[in-house]
Amino acid sequence: MTLNLIPVTAQDYRHLARKRLPRNFFDYIDGGAYSEITLGTNTDDFEKILLKQRVMRDISSIDTSTNLFGKTLDMPLVLAPIGLAGMMARRGEVQAVRAADNVNIPFCLSTVSICSVEEVAEVATKPFWFQLYMMRDRGYVKAILARAKEAGCKNLVFTVDLAVVGARYRDMRNGMAGGLNAWGKFRSALEYPLHPAWLFDVGIKGKPHMFGNLSELVPSARSITDFKNWIDEQFDPSCTWKDIEWLREIWDGNLIIKGILNPEDAKLAVSAGADAIIISNHGGRQLDGVSSGIAMTPRIKDTLGDATTILMDGGVRSGQDIVKAVASGADAVLMGRPWVWALAAKGQAGLETYLNTIKSEMRVSMALTGTTKIADINQQIFDTVRS
Numbered sequence: 001m002t003l004n005l006i007p008v009t010a011q012d013y014r015h016l017a018r019k020r021l022p023r024n025f026f027d028y029i030d031g032g033a034y035s036e037i038t039l040g041t042n043t044d045d046f047e048k049i050l051l052k053q054r055v056m057r058d059i060s061s062i063d064t065s066t067n068l069f070g071k072t073l074d075m076p077l078v079l080a081p082i083g084l085a086g087m088m089a090r091r092g093e094v095q096a097v098r099a100a101d102n103v104n105i106p107f108c109l110s111t112v113s114i115c116s117v118e119e120v121a122e123v124a125t126k127p128f129w130f131q132l133y134m135m136r137d138r139g140y141v142k143a144i145l146a147r148a149k150e151a152g153c154k155n156l157v158f159t160v161d162l163a164v165v166g167a168r169y170r171d172m173r174n175g176m177a178g179g180l181n182a183w184g185k186f187r188s189a190l191e192y193p194l195h196p197a198w199l200f201d202v203g204i205k206g207k208p209h210m211f212g213n214l215s216e217l218v219p220s221a222r223s224i225t226d227f228k229n230w231i232d233e234q235f236d237p238s239c240t241w242k243d244i245e246w247l248r249e250i251w252d253g254n255l256i257i258k259g260i261l262n263p264e265d266a267k268l269a270v271s272a273g274a275d276a277i278i279i280s281n282h283g284g285r286q287l288d289g290v291s292s293g294i295a296m297t298p299r300i301k302d303t304l305g306d307a308t309t310i311l312m313d314g315g316v317r318s319g320q321d322i323v324k325a326v327a328s329g330a331d332a333v334l335m336g337r338p339w340v341w342a343l344a345a346k347g348q349a350g351l352e353t354y355l356n357t358i359k360s361e362m363r364v365s366m367a368l369t370g371t372t373k374i375a376d377i378n379q380q381i382f383d384t385v386r387s
């Protein structure tokens, strides 16, 4: 019997986050689209990759650091943009950027964060990344980009896989998408007093609960639901590669296109002016039934070669997963849910501990596959793939 006093893995933090958060918020982070098949595939495909153990090599010095967009990072990991993170921990995005800075990896702020770019910039000690969705009103796009630039962001992650929003049935069941009757509203409101630690720390002391980057644009919004309705109207389903060319003209930093899942689109993204792509299925939250990011990584790498920076996400839960992704052709990975679980469970300190655990896992995985630096990691470290 284990005591389980100290959380270590992503699953440990998930377990604690589930206990601490009201049900609707836990499910919002945890869930995926439709039957959540792709959500499962994202992690399963990492597990299927077998590593080849190598021994008797000089592994006395292991270096997990890498260079990304001219910056040295302690490991090839970026905290993915996550909407509403500030509802999971008090001023969540502020705590996350502090943790990322202390571990020397980048934090990417979502368009739909609770804390604004300015609030995050105030505490950040290193440049953070900014993520944007295309909105119908291009004036808004320009205005938000100007704020991100002013806040010191040089890397823009532009997400292209949310032209329509995937149906997340957990959110529908919990009334996150509206439609609650009187009993539903009462039952939902009960979740807050049932989670007093969250209620006091985040629900009360973590205010204001607004979408920090959008509050000026939607002055009439009084609640998260008002914002959500506005955002759903603003997502532009008519967006095409032409708009990326337009974006390329107005954004002079790095342009990183997120949500690419096949070689054809990867090539189009590069032609439209992308400096980098993120192979992603939005953490299994959009089109259920698509392949995992890790399965698509070698194919997209074969198509793009070394000319374009390739990032991937979906299912990264450990340092060993990062090693597998790099061996598959990724220059770095993004991690979504686990950083929010760690933050919800144990705040900034918990997230830092978890990130340091990931770094240790990378070191051990590198050592026992006989690799000592990121540039050495390639498909030679794989054994057969379990089917």
Ligand SMILES: Cc1cc2nc3c(=O)[nH]c(=O)nc-3n(C[C@H](O)[C@H](O)[C@H](O)COP(=O)(O)O)c2cc1C
Residues within 6 Å of the ligand: 028, 029, 030, 042, 080, 081, 082, 083, 110, 111, 112, 131, 159, 258, 280, 281, 282, 283, 284, 285, 313, 314, 315, 316, 334, 335, 336, 337, 338
């Ligand atoms: C709760 C939640 C909110 C998200 N919000 C955003 C967002 O605002 N912008 C975005 O580009 N991606 C968003 N994503 C997708 C993540 O950036 C990332 O692609 C995904 O979480 C990676 O999968 P993982 O959670 O298995 O690591 C969100 C994902 C989750 C789970």
